[in-house]
Amino acid sequence: MKRRNFIYLSGVGAGAIMLPNLPAFGTPIDPLQSLEQVDARIKKELADVALNTAKSKGATYADVRIGRYLNQAVVTRETRVLNVANAESYGVGIRVIVNGCWGFAATNNVTKDGMAKTAERAVAVAKANSKIGGTPVQLAEQKGYGEVTWKTPIEKNAFEIPIKEKVDLLMSVNGAALAGGANFVNSTILAINEQKYFASTDGSYIDQDIHRLYPNFSVTKIDSAKGAFETRGSLSSPVGMGYEYLIPSESEKVQGIVTRYKNRYDMLEDVKNATKNAAEKVASKSVEPGKYDLVLDPSHLWLTIHESVAHPTELDRVLGYEANYAGTSFLSLDKLKSGTFKFGSPNMNVMADKNQKGSLGAVGYDDEGVKPKEWDIVKDGVLTNFQAIRDQAHMIGLKESQGCCYAQTWADVQFQRMPNVSLRPGKTPLSVDDMIKKVEKGIYIIGDGSFSIDQQRYNFQFGGKLFYEIKDGKIVGMLNDVAYQATNQEFWNSLTAVCDERDYRLGGAFNDGKGQPGQSNAVSHGSSTALFKGVNVINTKRRIG
Structure with missing residues (x-):
């Protein structure tokens, strides 16, 4: 057994659990060797075989995604390195429309013969689906972009950084915690590189190199x-x-x-x-339950935005198509069409995009070959839009996709996934200190924690990492056992102020789940610190007897 295979196999048990995008855990790799990408000309030749085969067998539309996914986890605890896991997954997914129905097939046989056979299988699936009937697929128009490339604008490729350097950093982190009196500490660095090639019968040949990183500890x-x-x-x-x-x-x-x-x-x-x-x-001290004004830091608020705004505005949840994984939505097409549904206060301005530099969702093109755009979901507190892809756009009167389609790997079919969904900063200059000065009885919450939300994303409860009591405009000490409860509209209508863009920061989820079979998506949510008035706070301390 080669040394790198041994390192991989000994580490995959725990390390791979923390990594998304690993069908069957992939295969062990040499990270540096795998950074040498497949020539785009070869990928185009392979894609054309699949596209031509699909059309010759009756497909009116086809797209091909050739994907190479690299994953790395360095996992430590106290004075030990628990795992170093490197994995690679490489293959192709082919999607077609025949007789108005979707068909999909995937393979790790990335050869001309493999492409042709897989395209034939995708067509066969679509023909079988068409016998069931139903409304024909309506794809929004999408121009082809020709041959284009896009890469995450990185300065240092995480896969090129020696493992020793990462281990040294994590050991320093653990050592600092132990020296400071910690009893336990664990730390990790997770890295992902998606090398994705998309081609379609619309005339797009898109080569992308996407990077993500997640350092964390406890x-x-x-x-x-x-x-x-x-x-x-x-x-x-x-x-x-x-x-x-x-x-x-x-x-x-x-x-x-x-x-x-x-x-x-x-x-x-x-x-x-x-x-x-x-x-x-x-x-x-443990918190006294009651009504408090909440000052929510972006490191906390991102999760509340994710669960209470981003998920409920996914169109498939609104329509009830997505229900088994975390429920549907309290929103409806009627609420959108009315143009008057009050989601929150006039201070609530929520936008969606997949362009923001440094965000997890940032790409040049989504997995349908659509350039991402920015759009308002809530404007001045009023619901203005949902999230939709090419075969959903017509359902809400859109002429084009919003560019938020994604598949976690080549082996999975792409479907609607949330883009970055963020609360816009306030327009009036306002710092966190100035915000706190305006609070008589409140709690300043930093960091995300446990949460619970119902099957329609309406009633919820959120905890956090750090809680500071505010009295008469001053922070007077730390609290514990804090969580707040509210209904969706009640909470967002209590939004009183948002700090300006100087305080704007991103939080996010490295592996947000959706679908059945489940898929994982990486998404960021930005905001500045925000003030919510009169929110119900409960005490979460366990009491025995």
Whole structure:
């Protein structure tokens, strides 16, 4: 057994669990060798075989996705390296329309013969589907772009950084936590590279090189005398960036109770703060339930946006097509068509896009060969749009797709996935300190935590990582056992103020699930710190007896 195979096989048990996009865990790889991409001319030749075969067998439309997915996880705990996992998945997915019905097939036999046979199989699937009947597929018009390329604008390719350098960083992080009094600490660096080639009968041949990175840790502090412990996770955000994300600059600092960075991340500084925070949480007082004004940091608010705004505005959930994985939506086509449905207060302005630099969703073209765009979902508190792809656009009166189609690998069929969905910053100059000064009785919440939301995305509960009590415009100490509850409209109509663009930051999910069979998507959500008035806060402390 080769050494790199041994490293992979010994690490895949835990490391691969943390990585999305791994059909059957892929195969072990040499990361540097796999960065040598397949020549675009070869991929075009292969794609043309599939497209021509599909058309000759009766397809009125066909697209081909040749994908190479590289995944890496470096996983540590205290003074040990638990896993180093490198994996590769390579293959092709072919989608066709025949007799007004979709057909899809995939293979890892990326040869001309494999392409032809797989295209034939996709056509056969579509013909079988057409016997069931139903409304024919209506694809929004899409011009072909010819031969184009796009790459995540990275400065340092994470796969080119030696494993030793990553291990050294994580060992330094763990060491800082232990030196600060932590009882347990684990840390990881996850990296993904999607090398994707898309071709369609519309005339597009699109070659993309997409990178994502997620460094994170968790610190635990035990108080033996109390028989209690507390944990604080990292305040990092998964990003669509290279390894430069882990090289912070002083100019990137956002000053506050804990130091954060807008587009970079200082893992060592964060773990030192986290160790202190975990000890403070053990000693902090438990919250008194009641109504509070909530000052929500972007590191927390991203998850509330994700669950209560982004998911409910996915058109397939609205229509009830998506129901088994996390439910449908309290929204409806009638609410959109009315043009008057009050989702939130006039301070609520939510936009969607897949263009924002550094975001997880950033691509040059989606998995239907559509250039992403930006559009309003909620404007001045009123619902204005949903999220739709080519075969959904006509359902809400759109002439073109919004460019939010995605498949987690070549082996999966592409379908509607949320783009980056973000709360726009306020237009009036407002800092976090100025916002806090206006609060008489409130809680400042930093970081995401546990959450619960019903099957129509209407009633919900959210926790967090850090909670600070605000009295008469000042932070007076740390709280614990905090969660807030609300209905969707009640919560968003309590939005009173949003800090300006100076405070705007991204959070996000590295592996957001949807569909059946389930698929994973990476998505960011941006916001500035926001103030919500009179929200119901509960105490989550477990009581025995």
